[in-house]
Amino acid sequence: MEKDPIKPAYTENEKMRIFESEFVPHLDSMYNFAYKLTLDEEDAKDLVQDTYMKAFRFIASFEQGTNAKAWLFRILKNSFINDYRKKSKQPSKIDYQEVESIYNSDDVDMDITTDLRVETMQNRIGDEVTNALNSLAVDFRIVIILCDLEGFTYEEMSKILDIPIGTVRSRLHRARNLLKEKLAKYAKKMGYNAEEDM
Secondary structure, three states: OOOOOOOOOOOHHHHHHHHHHHHHHHHHHHHHHHHHHHOOHHHHHHHHHHHHHHHHHOHHHOOOOOOHHHHHHHHHHHHHHHHHHHHHHOOOOOOHHHHHHHHHOOOOOHHHHHHHHHHHHHHHHOOHHHHHHHHOOHHHHHHHHHHHHOOOOHHHHHHHHOOOHHHHHHHHHHHHHHHHHHHHHHHHHOOOOHHHHO
16 A cells, blocks of 8 residues: 655745745736636635635645645635535525615715616626626636636646546637637627638
């Protein structure tokens, strides 16, 4: 029976050095990835914070000299998927006290509130590419983000997603085709001819 390789036992100083030199430089990429998954600033910040807490807690399983960014992305992706599954099983929650206190305050102007909502939706609808990407199922959205936006290799994506490389390739192919379908009308409107590009 083969023994598992011994994990490095880092001193507290080594842990801090690894955290600061290997993990902190990827903070912006982690936030961007988290935001593209959650579509919410606060949720993205929470997800990144959770990821970095887990990274520090399990730093003994990180091997120096390996791809820290891929390791962090895997933690973030797993945290997102686990949280997404939990949330999808729960009914939506609304803080009625907060809503009531806002609408009962003397400062609220119903016309302004309505206009702000419409304005926000108009800004969102304007970015067809982002909307098309966000409308993909999570598994497809993740492979597009990892490959086309973050530049990970198939091997790195295989490790991050914990799936075989063949599955990475087929999922990415399917995701790109779905995205292409969703953007066909927009491309035509912008003067591109999808048939000529094939």
